[in-house]
Amino acid sequence: MEKIAVLIPCYNEEQTIAKVVDDVKAALPEAVVYVYDNNSTDRTVELARDHGAVVRRERKQGKGNVIRRMFREIDALCYLMIDGDDTYPLDCAREMADRVLERGADMVVGDRLSSTYFTENKRPFHNFGNSLMRTGINGLFHTDIKDIMTGYRAFSYEFVKTFPVFSKGFEIETEMTIHAVNYNMQVENVVVEYRDRPEGSQSKLNTYSDGLRVIRKMLQLYRNYRPARFFGAVCLFLVAAALLFMLPIFREYFATGLVPRFPTLIVCGFMVLAGIQSFFAGMILEVLAAKDRRDFEYRLARVCAEKRGALDGDGR
Structure with missing residues (x-):
């Protein structure tokens, strides 16, 4: 069993993936870096492998499908999940891993919304959606998660192996958050910096269709759990x-x-x-x-x- 496994789900991130892998190796030299490619049509796989990542594939499209594959295949004491778009600096990676390894946290949330997200992110509806989801889930489930939709998280082995993944797409973050809250798992927040995607890098998240799916998932889980x-x-x-x-x-x-x-x-x-x-x-x-x-x-x-x-x- 590995001590730290860094999980990077990727779809057409050739512009940034090499830098992300290098930054992870510099921040957590003892970690094994896994890049899970989700049918990329550019040089993402080649660049990730050249920079020392273990590259695996998930043929079914969607971030939820990728995370299901990751959690099923990898055994580690601590899992650090980060996006391949270079929007998250790795300054807090060690602290997030230590929260799991030393403090026994089940999920550590990389909180963008308390730092630079609203100034760096140039998509106002994404800002509104993140605030709406944070208010909705914290209100419905009586919790205090600072950032619901962040893709920067750390998990314990216990969380990963007891989390049933049902979502196929970007609503997976909502599902993970509510799962942890419902089963009274230890959730901690770490404030992390956020920077917008570099010019030329395109977000795969559709503001309206994916936003509606996220809201529907929140209400569905509220019905199931409460x-x-x-x-x-x-x-x-x-x-x-x-x-x-x-x-x-x-x-x-x-x-x-x-x-x-x-x-x-x-x-x-x-x-x-x-x-x-x-x-x-x-x-x-x-x-x-x-x-x-x-x-x-x-x-x-x-x-x-x-x-x-x-x-x-x-x-x-």
Whole structure:
């Protein structure tokens, strides 16, 4: 088992990948650098290999697919993941790795938003999206993650081997963050510098389509991990809307003894029934979610035992 594995997912990054690999080797000389190519059509693979990286491939397109392959194939005490676009200086790489190796952190978030991101990044909708996701996830899950969408993170062996990757694209960062929060894993924030892509380097993130996928993923995971709150909110909305429409009917009934709008009354009755059904669905799913959290602790214990066995086999 390696001590530190640096994971670099790449797609057409020939302009920057050589510098990123060199910077990683200078900052963490003991680390093994893995570049996972995702069907690049330029010289990314050639340059990465020439500069000493271990190059592997993932044929299925999408960052989530690349990370699934990385986490499945590599065993290490600490994983440092960084983008291949040279937007993250490696000054904090050692600190992030030490948070995992020495402090027992499960995920260390490279926090761009507390440093230079909003001045360096030239895409205003990306700035808005990052702020929106940070506010949304911290509010929904009652946590304090400083940067949800950062591609600069460090992970423990326990996190990597218990994280089921379902996302295919850029929503993977949201999935990783919420997974760590839901299962009460130790998450720490490290402020890192951010610099915009060099001229000529193109972002693979589509502001609108990928942004909508990220928001949908956040709501989907909130439904899965906090079903009582999610379906409770649906129940509250349906019942409140039904009562709002029923009030004039009741007022007229008490004044005249007549019910002139039977269709409205019937629809409101069904809305109340749907709200009650939503409430009990949330209660049932909450029990299943609690069971999943208990089962996760058993899975985590098995992964820890596997890690100890591997370390004993390495003589550490």
